[in-house]
Amino acid sequence: MNADFSKPYDPKTTEPEIYQKWLDSGYFNPDNLPVNKNSRLKIKNYVVYMPLPNVTGTLHMGHALDNTGSDILIRYHRMKGFRTLWLPGTDHAGIATQYKVEKELKKEGISRFDLGREKFIERVWKWKEEYGGIITEQLKKLGVSADWSRSRFTLDKSYARDVISAFVHYYEKGWIYRGFRTVNWCPRCGTSLSELELEHKEEKSFLWYIKYPLSDGSGSVTVATTRPETMLGDTAVAVNPKDKRYSSIVGKKIRLPLSDREIPIVADLKIDLNFGTGALKVTPAHDITDFEIGQRHKLETISVIDERGKMNAKAGEYAGMKTDEARILIVQKLKDFGFLEKEEPYMHNVSTCERCGHVIEPIPSTQWFLKMDKLAEKALKAVKSKETKIQPKNFQKVYLDWLLNIRDWTISRQLWWGHQLPVYFCKQEEVSNEESQMSIGVKESKASDINSKFEIQSSKFIVSAEKPKTCPFCKHCEMIQSTDVLDTWFSSALWPFAGLSDDDKKKYYPGNFVSNAREILNLWDTRMIFSGIEFMGEVPFKDVFIHGTILTKDGKRMSKSLGTGIDPLNYINQYGADATRFAVIWQANGQDIRWDEAAVMAGRKFSNKIWNASRFVLEQIGNPKSENKSSKLIPETAADEEIIGKLTKIKKQTETLIEQFEFAKALQGLYDFFWHDFCDKYLEESKKQLTDEKNKESTLKILNAVLLESLKIIHPFLPFVTEAIYQNIDKEGEILMVSEW
């Protein structure tokens, strides 16, 4: 093809043609790459794992940043002769996608429960087929040179197989266990969540001081709480054993107000002497810390809130109310009966669901957990020993701190969209008719699919990759599979190998590089690291690069809901992918970026400058040749010498900076070199030199060579314009993208 090599450069028509040319060449696939004959090095791999975009997603600035950086590395290494693979894919993103489809259903006036599990999942698949490919197409517009032929979806059959066998593997090692615990629960989504899936919001509230009378009538203890409604589930009051104020009453009983229960006073070191009154009301069912205290003191777990976030039957007269309604009434009643000592205004943090924004309700339920001690150890070692390097290095601390304080990972979710647990229950098991210790009221609500009551109470199950033909317990029933699915991150943690075919696992694991926003570091990178070590025997990548966050110009977070988001596609469509890539990289110096649109304009001008300078050079040369490396460049003038020196220097500098992930600096160097050294100085000088017969030939040679070299070293950053020019030079179908660096 030939772009119209007249002025000015038009990315709109050029870029799609160029991208198609790359696709047609097949060189995004490393198996098709020409062996670099001139390289005396052994062929080495260079593998980058694309941060999996959610199928729900559309391109945003964060993706543009991740992927432009990765594309620079990929293109650079490809030109350097590496067997270069960029592995793309999309993530089923359990809760995010489910939420999206549920919102769609809501508009139609129905819920997922009206459809039922099977129909609902069908619906999500339909949704996925329709919208799941959008982000991929958008990435192509950016110029992403990933191997789309290897693209994976995290629910693909082969991927699912790896996920299931990972679960079985952990279970057989004894690292996965099932337990009844108080967990973070989103009442809207109807599922458990891990602590990394929560957001914390400040909220104005009150701290209520409630008098709890001692059973022996010798006085009372005052507790401070932000959640008086949970007192119906209190099973103790805890004080610090070192607290002299309370030492005399530890072991005594309390008569719980608004109830006729007696609860003990226990001593626990976790209690802060300085907060409130130093006495804590312990509600194991509705607070994770309290649950842990409860475990230590063998306290009963009495749940008074159900999975919809409403007071349950145990809450007596408050049953069926929302917690905040009950709170108001309970506070009033405490006042009426003289139990309320005081209330003071109080700012505190409330956990909310990262996806839907609903307030999190800790409730007890039966969930599956992955033990983290051994895995954390491996992950710690990998980074301490520098097998994997995290950059910038201050994020290493974030990584280590998280691992050092890690808790077991709640991996089960009560969602429908995801990898169902490979757990099978015996249908014939007699489950008690009594209310189980779980008081989750599943009976009347349509939410009965949530962690079905049968499943909760059932203890006869096996874990197996395949559905067992015969039940090992009763020998005749058809076993039923757990209704829970796995946390999305459990499956994305396996991406560096589950994303590869069995052959590719041998060929392309481990990889080299992954680039992320910082909030993904522990959610994903850490988990990829320990999963990679556990299942493949070595770390999945050598470098984790954490880039800054793109903010609005006035420093606000870019978000769709706030209307502060900026769509990179607008820039791509208007000014071209090169200009957009330029802008992103130009500003990405490691700090957070306050997005300045002027950088896109600068990028557009730079592309145009390259285009025009090339035009000039090619007009002068007349019959351009792609390579004349055989003939050495012999400088005839001071200007010649200077530009050759500068070229050598900038090439070296660019290599170093790319290899250190200093893309912004690399680009700025290239900009300076090309614009000022080459165009402003040498090109102008060459106009004079060309009129002198003595220098004409050597000047042409130098112009030709410097231009070609420039196109190459700029190509990873601005691939389209450089390739478009190259296509005007070479008529034999050679492609700049795979030309030798």
Next chain:
RNA sequence: GGGCGUUUAGCUCAGUGGUAGAGCGUUUCAUUGACAUUGAAAAGGUCAGAGGUUCAAUCCCUCUAACGCCCACCA
């Protein structure tokens, strides 16, 4: 409550132990032959504040202030 980061030209940001830089903006001039998505030049900053180390600090140390982020089971 811990940890981290930022504070440099009107705006967005680089940078260095020794006359302060870029992009955009502003001003002046130039130019129809690669490019007005241009060229040449200029204006504009006591490098957040205070103290310290040093012959010398925007850069190192301490403190202060403002802003931002992450982590945390103070109810």
